[in-house]
Amino acid sequence: MLPHTIRRLFSTQYMVKEHLRRGDITPTKEAYKDSLRMATPAVAEMVSIAIMGMMDMVMVARIGPHAVTAVGLTGQPRMIFFSIFFALNIAVTAIVARNKGAGNDETARLCLRQAMMLVAVFGIMISGLAVTLARPMMTLARAQYDTIDLATSYFRISSFGLVFAIMSGTICAAQRAAGNTKITMQVNIVANVAKVIFNFLLIEGRFGFPRMEVDGAAVSLVIANVISFGLAFASLLKKDAYLRISRKDSWRPDPPMLKTVGRVAAGGMLEQFALRIGFFMSAWVIAGLGTIEAAAHFIAMQLMVLSFAFADGLGVATTALVGQNLGKKRPDLSIMYGKIGTRLAWTVAALLSTIAFVTRFHFPLLFALGNDPEIVQMTAGVILILVYIMPFQTAQIVMAGSLRGSGDTRFVAMTMLVTVTLIRPGLGYILAYPLGWGLTGAWIAILVDQAVRLVMLLTRFSGGRWIRAKL
Numbered sequence: 001m002l003p004h005t006i007r008r009l010f011s012t013q014y015m016v017k018e019h020l021r022r023g024d025i026t027p028t029k030e031a032y033k034d035s036l037r038m039a040t041p042a043v044a045e046m047v048s049i050a051i052m053g054m055m056d057m058v059m060v061a062r063i064g065p066h067a068v069t070a071v072g073l074t075g076q077p078r079m080i081f082f083s084i085f086f087a088l089n090i091a092v093t094a095i096v097a098r099n100k101g102a103g104n105d106e107t108a109r110l111c112l113r114q115a116m117m118l119v120a121v122f123g124i125m126i127s128g129l130a131v132t133l134a135r136p137m138m139t140l141a142r143a144q145y146d147t148i149d150l151a152t153s154y155f156r157i158s159s160f161g162l163v164f165a166i167m168s169g170t171i172c173a174a175q176r177a178a179g180n181t182k183i184t185m186q187v188n189i190v191a192n193v194a195k196v197i198f199n200f201l202l203i204e205g206r207f208g209f210p211r212m213e214v215d216g217a218a219v220s221l222v223i224a225n226v227i228s229f230g231l232a233f234a235s236l237l238k239k240d241a242y243l244r245i246s247r248k249d250s251w252r253p254d255p256p257m258l259k260t261v262g263r264v265a266a267g268g269m270l271e272q273f274a275l276r277i278g279f280f281m282s283a284w285v286i287a288g289l290g291t292i293e294a295a296a297h298f299i300a301m302q303l304m305v306l307s308f309a310f311a312d313g314l315g316v317a318t319t320a321l322v323g324q325n326l327g328k329k330r331p332d333l334s335i336m337y338g339k340i341g342t343r344l345a346w347t348v349a350a351l352l353s354t355i356a357f358v359t360r361f362h363f364p365l366l367f368a369l370g371n372d373p374e375i376v377q378m379t380a381g382v383i384l385i386l387v388y389i390m391p392f393q394t395a396q397i398v399m400a401g402s403l404r405g406s407g408d409t410r411f412v413a414m415t416m417l418v419t420v421t422l423i424r425p426g427l428g429y430i431l432a433y434p435l436g437w438g439l440t441g442a443w444i445a446i447l448v449d450q451a452v453r454l455v456m457l458l459t460r461f462s463g464g465r466w467i468r469a470k471l
Helices: 002-010 028-061 065-073 075-102 105-132 134-140 148-159 162-177 181-202 214-234 255-287 291-327 331-358 373-406 409-432 438-463
Strands: none
Touching: 028 065, 028 181, 028 214, 028 291, 028 331, 065 075, 065 148, 065 214, 065 255, 065 291, 075 105, 075 134, 075 148, 075 162, 075 255, 075 291, 075 373, 075 409, 105 134, 105 148, 105 162, 105 255, 134 148, 148 214, 162 181, 162 214, 162 291, 181 214, 181 291, 255 291, 255 409, 255 438, 291 331, 291 373, 291 438, 331 373, 373 409, 373 438, 409 438
């Protein structure tokens, strides 16, 4: 009975209702092969970035808990400056994927060129703004007296590389939408390996390099951003590339394309606004608990980021496959690939949750702070909650990717507004302070946020309205 149930769950022949079918449904083996072929480089890319980020935090942790907290506090303020460009990248992904599926290759390239021009102009402005507002942002992030100077310095230095990171992100978003996930994997792995190498050289000062500690980590990030942009831009110069640019192309503003990008990006912008404000407020709640609690939180977050990386890789592939099949007028296959992505996400989550549970007392020991029994116990308790978060997290990321691939960005945005902006920080504050549950309460709020988010996105996906979304 059980094997038959499992076969039905994973078989593509049961994923699309008869009245929604527009042709033959791809056989199970072939469909999963297609998904994995596109997802594997994306997962490898995202996981490598997460692991490199974890190594970055391990290196910083050698300085002390104040350094971990200082670097961790810069994360959400930094993402706030990125938010408008993340929204733009969501639009680029949807438009490029839809036009590739429809065979409109030049339209896909036009979209990328227009986006690159927008990003170049606004990216320089945002970089300058971030450098100028470094200390006020860290004050707003609730940096304490023992972390604010370090956090400000790290944020200011790293902000010089924002424009390069933004440009690279837009190019990579277009490449993923076109199915070129191997290119983005190579770009980001090389850049992050370079970041770890320069961390090794600059944080503690090795092989004649100056000892810069937290500032060294910031300089390493800037170097990695420049390398990432250089490699991403080089991928567009190949004459046989699907997405390519040259001096002969028109670089004048194209009002119809800019209008389309703006319309799709509007929902993504609301989503990013909701995400960044919610994450910032949640970080504010946790920062107020103290340096030790914040350090334990940021250590546990490394595992959550790793889980997110697996799901995000699957989500990238799902977004591209959904968009491309909608472009081919095969919404039934879009539904199928969305469900395949969810099945794969839950499978990965089961494995990751098991590993997290078994290693919850050992994981903190990877960090120099792991010799503090209080931090070990606190981190292990948070990871125990994370074990339950992972299945909700991985599935909702793939579901959101499916909806974004169709251009249904407004519903995703409203979902984030309800869950991330309202539920997570609001409930987190109540549980952490009035009820006195501290860091545990803040993480229970994250669990509730993820569960509610998945229910909302699954309901929308099952309703089917997203397959009729217009770009």
